[in-house]
Amino acid sequence: MDIKTFGYLYYKNRGFDREQIIKEAEITADEYDFYEANLKVLLQEIENEQPRAEYIGAEFVRLTRYIYSEPSDQEKDLYRPAAVKPRQGEVIALPDVREVIKPRLTLAEAIATRRSLRKYADLPISPDELSWLLWATQWVRDHRSNEKMEITLRNVPSAGARHPFETFILGNNIEGMEKGLYYYHPINHELVVVTKGEEIAAAIYEGCFRQEMLRTAPVVFIWTAIPYRSAWRYGQRSYRYLYLDAGHIGQNLHLAAEAIKGGACMIGAFLDEQMNTVIGVDGEEEFVIYIATVGKK
Ligand SMILES: Cc1cc2nc3c(=O)[nH]c(=O)nc-3n(C[C@H](O)[C@H](O)[C@H](O)COP(=O)(O)O)c2cc1C
Structure with missing residues (x-):
């Protein structure tokens, strides 16, 4: 993912409107239209994962405690x-x-x-x-x-x-x-x-x-x-x-x-x-x- 695609997804996901995204992500109107047409699946995926992403830090620390560990490959x-x-x-x-x-x-x-x-x-x-x-x-x-x-x-x-x-x-x-x-x-x-x-x-x-x-x-x-x-x-x-x-x-x-x-x-x-x-x-x-x-x- 390049920096422009990232910019589009990042600001879109934060609820910015078309004009704001073009400005903040430093993309052209054509690029914006291209992303709108082609990145729907990716946007949906981000939206679906968002609730997990919000708590992943605490979740990570909790689930990497020793009590959860299985025998290692070693x-x-x-x-x-x-x-x-x-x-x-x-x-x-x-x-x-x-x-x-x-x-x-x-x-x-x-x-x-x-x-x-x-x-x-x-x-x-x-x-x-x-x-x-x-x-x-x-x-x-x-x-x-x-x-x-x-x-x-x-x-x-x-x-x-x-x-x-x-x-x-x-x-x-x-x-x-x-x-x-x-x-x-x-x-x-x-x-x-x-x-x-x-x-x-x-x-x-x-x-x-x-x-x-x-x-x-x-x-x-x-x-x-x-x-x-x-x-x-x-x-x-x-x-x-x-x-x-x-x-x-x-x-x-x-x-x-x-x-x-x-x-x-x-x-x-x-x-x-x-x-x-x-x-x-x-x-x-x-x-x-x-x-x-x-x-x-
Ligand atoms: C894990 C980590 C990530 C950092 N990432 C950036 C970065 O992306 N850009 C940047 O300018 N400084 C970055 N820094 C530097 C910190 O901003 C800097 O250490 C902090 O402001 C304290 O200033 P000092 O290192 O001069 O004491 C990073 C430092 C650490 C430890």
């Missing part, structure tokens, strides 16, 4: 999920994390100076700095694998060491690298090209509701969640952990960005359908969970 001896999803493509090496100079900033300074940074200097991020940010957020420091379990340990905590995330990097201004979308392999500490070119950045800007920092950030981090990696062990309760785990990544990114005289802004306001399409995931087995822009002060 307890049923079902085969373990992979700790990292295999991806094919052109590989781009990153500076070795053991050799990247770790910036010196005290923890107290990093914590005290951290702010959400939405305006960036027109400066690139170097491969060393990118390597540092990835080290802090998702790099795998220990990997253990056998028939029963595949475990990674990273610089952030994760419930049961499930680490149910994949990292994508939108490089708008990284020294020596073409603009484009890259996948980060956390065990090999390397990037894999997803798409080169500038078009993907425009689609991500739209997918993040045209938030201005998406236009100027040299780097955008996009994390997807693969819920089964965690659900295999924790069933439906694992969905609580996805969002808790993601928060730790965000904070490490914030602190690591401070250390390179930069800053980050976490992004939770994005169009799920658009972002999942851009990244190429189905929205269920894997979906975009968290986004962050990073740049220099």
Whole structure:
């Protein structure tokens, strides 16, 4: 779903009239007529689901209490999920994390100076700095694998060491690298090209509701969640952990960005359908969970 379709559905569902929807959703009269004629089924579906949607938060917390849990797939001896999803493509090496100079900033300074940074200097991020940010957020420091379990340990905590995330990097201004979308392999500490070119950045800007920092950030981090990696062990309760785990990544990114005289802004306001399409995931087995822009002060 693109941002215009979303705008139409959003304002329509809130009872706005034709003129208001055209204005607020920034669509033409023709586009409005097209949506009126073609999105009836979708509108009906939203209307039907609305009563459930209104209470889903409390319902989710209530029904993910342990008393409702069934034996998990791990307890049923079902085969373990992979700790990292295999991806094919052109590989781009990153500076070795053991050799990247770790910036010196005290923890107290990093914590005290951290702010959400939405305006960036027109400066690139170097491969060393990118390597540092990835080290802090998702790099795998220990990997253990056998028939029963595949475990990674990273610089952030994760419930049961499930680490149910994949990292994508939108490089708008990284020294020596073409603009484009890259996948980060956390065990090999390397990037894999997803798409080169500038078009993907425009689609991500739209997918993040045209938030201005998406236009100027040299780097955008996009994390997807693969819920089964965690659900295999924790069933439906694992969905609580996805969002808790993601928060730790965000904070490490914030602190690591401070250390390179930069800053980050976490992004939770994005169009799920658009972002999942851009990244190429189905929205269920894997979906975009968290986004962050990073740049220099
Ligand atoms: C889960 C989460 C989602 C957020 N989403 C957005 C966002 O979409 N756009 C934005 O400008 N800021 C976003 N922020 C940043 C918050 O607005 C910011 O942390 C808050 O205003 C406090 O400011 P500070 O981070 O400078 O202390 C998000 C922060 C968090 C933790």
